[in-house]
Amino acid sequence: MTDPAAPVDWDLWQSVVYEGPSAVARTSAEELSVAIASGIPSAIRGVVWQVLAQSKNEELETVYRELVVRGTDKDKDTMAVPNGHHPPSSTVNSNGKKKDSVASSSSSIHSGHSTPATSATNGLTSPSPSQEKDTESIMKLQAAMMAERKKKAKEDAAALQKLEKVIKKDLGARTSYSKFAVAAGLQEGLFGVCKAYALFDEGVGYAQGMNFLVMPLLFNMPEEEAFCLLVRLMNQYHLREMFIQDMPGLHLHLYQFERLLEDLEPALYCHLHRRGVAPQLYATQWFLTLFAYRFPLQLVLRVYDLILSEGLEGAILKFGILLMQKNAETLLGMNDMSGLTNFLKDRLFDVYIDQAPSSTSRLESGFFGSSGGIDKEVYRADLLVQDACAVKITPEVLKSYTAEWEEKQRAEKEREAELESLRTANASLALKVRSLEERTEKSDTEHVQMASELVRTKVENQELQDSVESLKGQVEELRNMVERQPEEVEKRLKEEMDRIMKRNVEVQNENRSLEEQMADMEKTLVETKMQNAEISSEHDNLKQKWNDLRRAIEA
Known part of the structure; x- marks a missing residue:
């Protein structure tokens, strides 16, 4: 690993931005990995992130602007166009791909009869009884459809208000750099991105703590681009699987983490396992917030650097295993379950606190949002990232763990299906027993x-x-x-x-x-x-x- 204080190779980063990371990796793969591990320059971090994730999407940005004003006065003004029709608009599905659609707020109803004929000499003729009956039926149908649309609009408005209330309430959750985000005027953009994604991906909606994921993006790029990158992270980087129903991605990563801990730190694994301290008790927050709930911003940004370059799975597992290895001796000396859990949640990161920070590191920490409160410490971000990159986790190992987890899930589903079948059979037998008891009572x-x-x-x-x-x-x-x-x-x-x-x-x-x-x-x-x-x-x-x-x- 090169010296983090070495000068930035701007030529390399320029090649990444203009040629793409794949092209640079073909000729300078090792130099690119070292440069990313040393930290993407803050001045171009947002651009490099978009290049690494290939998240730039103008259509998706247009969708964001439409979604963020949903339910506002601006949305009502946009909807108020002549004849009640909306102009054609393009939408993007949950994978970020464009699909054409034409929205219209009115429905046309075609009748099987022609309009009444008119007479040049006698003026308009009176409609026949059958035509009057058809017109009355059409008017009733239109009224019913209008009432249904009003009811649907009212329900949608209520759901939107509830969603906005939940997001605003959750924005009160604080990270170590929340005050800096408020000072930078990012609260409105944070609310907008969270709201837009909740409306964009109904399968996820808004999950508690999602603001932790959005805030680092807004520090480096505008709202529209942050939204596009969030969509990319959710889909191409499989972050979405940790927030959908049953959270299969989260359970997979927790299983992988537990298996890695068992293989790399068997003594610590047995120590925690005997005391009932499972990864679900402390590692869930790591993976759902990408360590943002506790790390200061300068470390969270470095985590994002590795995630966007190496992938979500390997990066978060490396950081998690590293923190366990660095605290193994301390954890092995603790025997109380409550003490172990509290340490794993709050003090696991203290091992990388810089006890004698330089003026440069203090300045960098202040710039990155350590704004008083509980997190006044300065962390040795470069050392943590270097140590994390040194953790050897091969794709083959993760693939084998994934296969184990899938087999375990399959067996669990089979067991649940068998249990359900047994429950059904038991219920049927219980009914039969009850019937026999009733018959016995009658016979008695x-x-x-x-x-x-x-x-x-x-x-x-x-x-x-x-x-x-x-x-x-x-x-x-x-x-x-x-x-x-x-x-x-x-x-x-x-x-x-x-x-x-x-x-x-x-x-x-x-x-x-x-x-x-x-x-x-x-x-x-x-x-x-x-x-x-x-x-x-x-x-x-x-x-x-x-x-x-x-x-x-x-x-």
């Missing part, structure tokens, strides 16, 4: 009802059995009575006949005197026979009833 209820019915039936059956037994006893008594009654009647009849015969013998001697008694006796006999017949009839009826009852019982 039915079982209880059936058991109660069975008990009631058994009780009733027992009562019926008792009643049947009682009836059986009564029938048996009746049957015995019926069986005994003919014998008694016959016996009584026999006795009576004997008595009558005896009496008849006795009466024979009395003859006529006893005829009346004999008649009475015959009458009595007749009555007795009739009673016997009745008794026989009753006996047959009882017998029939008994047979019927027995058959009923047997059934």
Whole structure:
């Protein structure tokens, strides 16, 4: 590495500006790398940045001017053109490429009927009923479309106001050079670039801390050019991937950083890993702000020099690994997680503070925005950049880490898909279990009802059995009575006949005197026979009833 105090090779930088870095790299690649590592001259830094990134784009600058006035009085004046039509304008997509479009605030509606004919003699003819109906339908459609446009315009205005409020609130976040930016009158331009990019790239919008990325650009170029360079950084340098949904770029760089730390500083990696201090706790701010949240401006500009020349990935990882290596001994002596995290966030950069700065370095630090507050220190920027460039991180290593991360992400997605499938299956089984539980509850209820019915039936059956037994006893008594009654009647009849015969013998001697008694006796006999017949009839009826009852019982 050459001496940073060596004179600037203006011829080399002139060749870079006019011929392009690719042409210079073909003949003087090493000299160009050394010159960039030594620091791009501040007088031409903005121009060189645009050349390195190839960000100059007049169409994109026009888009910026249109976006920055969106929602302002100037925008309303531009929109107020005759007949409600906008002149043709060219837009640029999120990759900075031009595409033609014609904007129009009014919509034409074509009817399937011709206009009513006019008469030269009688004047204008009255429209027919069908034409009046079509005209009324068209007017209603136009009114509905107008109401929809007004509603959409109102929603867009509300969203724009909310966006502007968020950006203005975030501009209060301070870097070590924010006061210098205010003193330089860059606040309006900072707000404009942040707002324009949020409207330009809806996939990113405005992310918190994006002003940290824009501020160094505005120190070196006008707003329009800063916007173009920001678009270039977001797309061609893949900075956008760290701000879109799920932040895949950020997670990739954190994984690469952790793997590099494991390979280059295994003892420090194990020390931090055992204490639960992951890179997400301290390195996230590094990568999202490109170290601007803590570095003074003279160091941030040097970081941008390397990013625009070497690419985002390698540059930020080199600075991150270097800071960990320089503080490895101190970090290994700390065992508290909270202390480690605070040191990594705030004091990791102190190792490059110049304890005895020269007047030149003090002047340079003051020029670059160390304007009081917590950052009054002067940093050894050249030494830090030289050390960072000396960190060996090959593209092959980063490629292998990227492949590992992609495989890990794929496995994680597969695991998440499997978990989701299991959750779905679990939910389905839970529904089935609930259904079975409901069916079981219903079955239990039915079982209880059936058991109660069975008990009631058994009780009733027992009562019926008792009643049947009682009836059986009564029938048996009746049957015995019926069986005994003919014998008694016959016996009584026999006795009576004997008595009558005896009496008849006795009466024979009395003859006529006893005829009346004999008649009475015959009458009595007749009555007795009739009673016997009745008794026989009753006996047959009882017998029939008994047979019927027995058959009923047997059934």
